[in-house]
Amino acid sequence: MVKVSKLFGVVVLIWISVSLWRSYKNNYISKQQLMEQLKRKTSFISNKDRNKIHLNQQINSNNQDINSTQKQETFQYVCDKTGTFNGYEKTNRVEDLVIYSEMPKCGSGTLVDIFQQTARRATRKHLPTYHTGYTYPVPHEELYQWNKRLNYANGIFEETPPYLFLGHLRFLDFKEVGHKQPVFIDLVRDPINRTISAYHYGRKPQFNERANMTKAETKMSMDECFERLLNETGCVGARDLNKCLHGKKLTACKSSGIVERMTTWFSGYGSEVSVNKAKSNIDKYYLIIGVTEYYTESLVAFGTLIPPVFNMNPTTLVETYKTISNRNVGRNVKQPSAKTKAILRNILSEEYELYQFILQRFLKQMKCMEIPLRSGK
Template sequence: MSIGYIKYYGERPINKLPTTSCCRSDSNTTSAKKEKLFLDKKSSDMNKFILPIKSDSKNKSGPNSMPIIKSTNGRRKFPRRKKKRFFYWEELKQTMHYLPLGSTFDTNTEERIIFNRVPKCGSRTVLDIFKYLANRNQYNMISSTIYGPLHLPENKKALIKELILAAEPPVLFQRHMHFLSFPNSSRVRYINIIRDPIDRFISEYYFIRFGDDRNPMNFSGTDQEKYQTINECVLKRRPECSGNRLQYIIPFFCGHNPQCSLLNSSIPLEMAKTNIQQSFVTLGLLDEIEDTFAVLEKALPRLFQGATAEIVRRQKQKKNKQFQTKSKVMPTEEVNKILLKEMYWEYQLYDYVKERLKNQKKTLGIKR
């Protein structure tokens, strides 16, 4: 004998209303139809649950039935829901308990990966893929909802370190921020992606003003400032087109040491190279995104298996166009020369990363 189901509304169990003329008059039949319509409407508005009843039918099923998995102890088991793997965090200590924490884990036995993403280096496209992979490969991903400051105060550094070491591994944490060191844990490692420095600068300049198809921006300045081209901005040496705005990428790898903010010096670059060599599993390039994902997949298969196939699929479907900055005006030859000179150290880092990625592909046997 199998198990069937009936709906239960309040105090009245309803299985099937009699509708034959032997049991009701015409007026009663009309009343029964109204009652049935009322109950059907009521069922969509109320929380309902299922009561098991005995039935002679061997295969009782329907839209309101739920499959039951029999257990040896006689209790009913229902199919497990897929475990949540993606979490937002507002960087508040009092909300950390909503995140997947596993403080009993040995911090040196499981992967804890930080993606300290550089703005306007394709990171939103990459994040979409990482979210997909978190569910596919079953790792935890924690995404900060705070976008600044990039250079963290001491209390914020301590809070983020506490979370990363307490999170249940394997875990991927992402935020816009400069490099943080974890000297007491060898399993906290980094990944990142950069792009040609001038291309990144142009993209950020116009994104702040016009956004893209997914994120239209409300520029806070005047109309004159909004529609000022990048050529005018550089030639007039506006604050957003000079100084540390042109040495923007290096601090993401140099870190929070005061020397990392030095301009026109090789010191920040050398410190950045040291951190990259010691802490970054992979540092890829946006203009070599497929190769970057191939290296990620080989270096960290537990997290990034299937990454290359997913980026290829998205490129074929042109899903990444929604993140392309609008209304970009390319710099003139004169402005381009100025930017190349001002971004000399940025290009030294870019060339270093390009060579390192090439060597990683060779070491991992990736032929593309």
């Protein structure tokens, strides 16, 4: 009886051990299954959800790239309330020599008048101010020669300081010819509006005779001009107008107005002419480039940044502007069609890239100097 009891106890013990082992095994499998389920929920949810996650990651990545590009292209610079960017080279400057390089057909004639009238008024009141002198014509072709640039720069430095140079001068690197860099300023305009203005301005008698225009050609609208231009070059319907027109003689309109000049203007007289070269020169050497679409604000900026001891402050410049008429403004200028403007936009693609760069730089500068902006002039 005792043996039977012992045997029964052993059987019970074995049964309990087996039950415990099975329970542990089942629980272990459940944990593994649970971990797999969790993995599937977090990492391999479903193809549809996985695609959503991948798309969101792509969007976030693209947004980061866009933000990074914007910061690098437009908002990479830091400026304080003086309006000076950290990329602007302040050292080795001649502060009492200001070069207004006068990009054509951007309201430059009016700005020249404003500067000259302001200086004259200060002189009459026996106040210190800039000496000014208008230089015309600027020998652009000659200035591609180093010795000609040197002689030209020497002539400017011979002027009595403080001196404000006024004239259609492309960027001239004074350091390259052994001088310290002066203070550069300029004014730019929306490329299509500038081109329309230049087109009609070039049809005035003093210019159309130089271009040997017939009477009919002087009265030709921009729409007619572009129709002839595309027909003569065989570029009607071309997807890439810049590529199609490249290297071809654009004689249909007999006008110098339809050209990309902003890139050339700010690249200067060196061998490299490109958007990047123009941007680099602007960053390093231009204290301020105003925008015609914000004309009054540009005057305030000029007056703020140009040393006020010479009486070119915001108040005097704006007050002078109120007393003079806008110069060289076309009357009853017929606007081209939307089709022609679209063609122009294509042709002036590099011009617009540089214009947008200058515009964003200008707007950033206005914000730094806390100058309020209005729409229009």
